[in-house]
Amino acid sequence: MAEVTRVPLHPIAKGSLSKLWLGVAAAVLIAGGVAWSAMPAGVHVETVTAGTGAHPTVDDVVFLHYTGKLPDGTVFDQSQNMPLPIQGLLPEGQPMQLAGTVPGFQEAVLQMQRGGKYVVEIPADKAYGSNPPPGAPIPPDSDLTFEIELVDFMPLQEAQQRFEMLQRMMQQQMPQQGGSPAGPPPQGAQ
Template sequence: MTEITRVPLQPIARGSLTKLWLGVIAAVLLGAGIAWAAAPKGVELTEMTAGTGANPTAEDVILVNYKGMLADGTVFDQGQGVPLPLQGMIPGFTEGALKMQKGGKYRMVIPADKAYGAEEKRNPMTNQVVIPANSDLTFEVDLIDFMPAAAFEQRMQAMQQMMQQQQQQSGGGGGGGGAPAPGAPPR
């Protein structure tokens, strides 16, 4: 039978095991802190007035009153009763809107990486920088209503048809004096 070579174990000095465990804990905490700091920040949504009902989906068009601001409070855009298709919005705005409810008022802070990132936005008329590169954006949003994009498109087409009919009826006569419209009583 062969004999196995024995290695004698050395006794551990008093307090060394505690120091070893403290070192392991410190390394784990340091790694977690670095991971937390490097993790991308999400959209912060603060509810100022509670809404009711369901939340919009990414395929919906939302109807909102809004004000967009830079971190220093400079207003770069605002609107009343504006329809916004969520599929066409910056990722952070869509992410925040999906958590809103009809009738609610919200404050949304979007980090630059979920807004325009390193791209700056300019006013097409003046070529002036409106949103500098790497800007965090803040929006105050009142969610008035929302609907599926297909229903919104149908409503828009119906409104366009009504406007065309009204223009034909009012603009076609050239100021009166012509023949009455078919079916209208004579003048």
């Protein structure tokens, strides 16, 4: 049998092990910092007033109050309440199909809850990037800020049924309110 070559092990100098672990920890922190700074900025959602319940899904219609601002504070868009004649049929706020919004807006609203108020910062690459809609007051590569209140949300199919119901109700009320064009002239008209 061949003899194994023996290598004498010297004792570790006092404090060397601590220095080794500090070096490993520093290397990990530096690598993490480099990786973090290389990541693109994401959507930031700040909760102003917490909501309750479930979160909407991408297939939902949301009802919102919102104000959209450019980095200099200029308002470029603001929600409008729908003038609905029937209370309780549809929630107040502007209805919006979530699937049709820019990725950053969609990502932010998916994190919200009914009744909550939020401030959302969307980087340009998750908004309109270098191609804002023609005629929009949004310059290319603009980050956007939104103040959003999520009033309510519902599945697309339910929202469509409610809008159809509203349309039928309005059609039924129109002949009662204005009369038909072929009907008799109003009293006193000659």
